Amino acid sequence: MIEAHQITKRFLTTKAIEGIDLRIDPGKIYGIIGENGSGKSTLLKLLSGLLHPSKGSITINGEPVTRQSASTIAYMTDFDRFYPYFKVSELVSFYESQFVDFNKNKAEDILDFLAIDHEQKLKHLSKGNLGRVKLAVTVAREAPFLLLDEPLSGLDPMVRESIVKGIIQFVDFDRQSLVITTHEIRDIEPLLDEVIIIHEGKKLDQQRVDDIRMKEQLDVEGWLKRRTR
Amino acid sequence: MGIDFQPDRPIYQQLIDRLAGEIIREKRKPGDKLPSVREYAVETGVNANTIQRVYREMEQMEIVQSKRGQGTFVTENRDRLHELREQMKQTYIEYFVKDMSDLGFTISEMTEGLAEHEAKKGEKE
Missing domain, CATH: 1.10.10.10 (Winged helix-like DNA-binding domain superfamily/Winged helix DNA-binding domain)
Known part of the structure; x- marks a missing residue:
């Protein structure tokens, strides 16, 4: 379980995140939604231990989160900073050398599922295929928590669909939790158990997707619009 | 999707x-x-x-x-499946009636409408 208590993150004088309480339970899929600049990516970095909160605390299974938490958290950034001259297969070997929980066979299975040529150089991959490769090497880690920052951002509908299906096929929901930031809400909604709205750095609401549909008779996008109006 | x-x-x-x-x-x-x-x-x-x-x-x-x-x-269990068929019928009738009532149609307008719809379909075929 990841638990955040009253976390605040300041960059110089601007507050990016303010007073957020949050709990990530095992075996569930969470969506963090909100407008651009709302603070959702900052929140994800804080949960992953890549950023340190200015105030408040974050624990993973009771232990404080640090940069060393990377052993229990697989984090996928929305930047592409892979070494461009690597082949896909070399990237897989590199990941294997960096993470003890990296499952090389699983990575290869995911790449096959997503129809990626293992011998292609990264610099020759299309944006969509690079997105698929990023997902493959992240999900191939058997870490209890997978945090994905905007996994569908800027990708075309076919690629988005294959990424969603790759997540369903390969994430082990008996043992892994997933936290996804996104503004492609429609594509991601059927994948989510719960959604968290971040608005102007604060947590505005958190609900189960089924409850939103049942009680509010709205899909998540409609609910987000109503709550942030 | x-x-x-x-x-x-x-x-x-x-x-x-x-x-x-x-x-x-x-x-x-x-x-x-x-x-x-x-x-x-x-x-x-x-x-x-x-x-x-x-x-x-x-x-x-x-x-x-x-x-x-x-x-x-x-x-x-065929009996259960038969029952399910009836339940589904009721469910979809409820959706239909609710939507139509929300639009202000009465039950008799709905039944007339269904009969007309069926008749038109018959003409086309």
Whole structure:
């Protein structure tokens, strides 16, 4: 379980995140939604231990989160900073050398599922295929928590669909939790158990997707619009 | 993206209706094996926890039966399937009547409308 208590993150004088309480339970899929600049990516970095909160605390299974938490958290950034001259297969070997929980066979299975040529150089991959490769090497880690920052951002509908299906096929929901930031809400909604709205750095609401549909008779996008109006 | 879900009802309920519909029109026959939770999750693009709930609720409704270690199967109880067909009919009538009432139509306008619709369809054929 990841638990955040009253976390605040300041960059110089601007507050990016303010007073957020949050709990990530095992075996569930969470969506963090909100407008651009709302603070959702900052929140994800804080949960992953890549950023340190200015105030408040974050624990993973009771232990404080640090940069060393990377052993229990697989984090996928929305930047592409892979070494461009690597082949896909070399990237897989590199990941294997960096993470003890990296499952090389699983990575290869995911790449096959997503129809990626293992011998292609990264610099020759299309944006969509690079997105698929990023997902493959992240999900191939058997870490209890997978945090994905905007996994569908800027990708075309076919690629988005294959990424969603790759997540369903390969994430082990008996043992892994997933936290996804996104503004492609429609594509991601059927994948989510719960959604968290971040608005102007604060947590505005958190609900189960089924409850939103049942009680509010709205899909998540409609609910987000109503709550942030 | 996979299936177009309606915005105002939980996804698991829509998947139950979808599977129940396939069972009623015998696209899935009594005794047929349903896809595994994972397979159906990938096929529909839906969270595996949701699919688990779909199968669990359908089992409580006695439309499907799970056999340990083998998977989930459409029930072979024909009476239950007949009952399900009637239930689905009632459900869709309720949706229809609710939508039409919301638009201000009376029940007699609805029945007249249905008769006219049927008659027109007859002319075309």
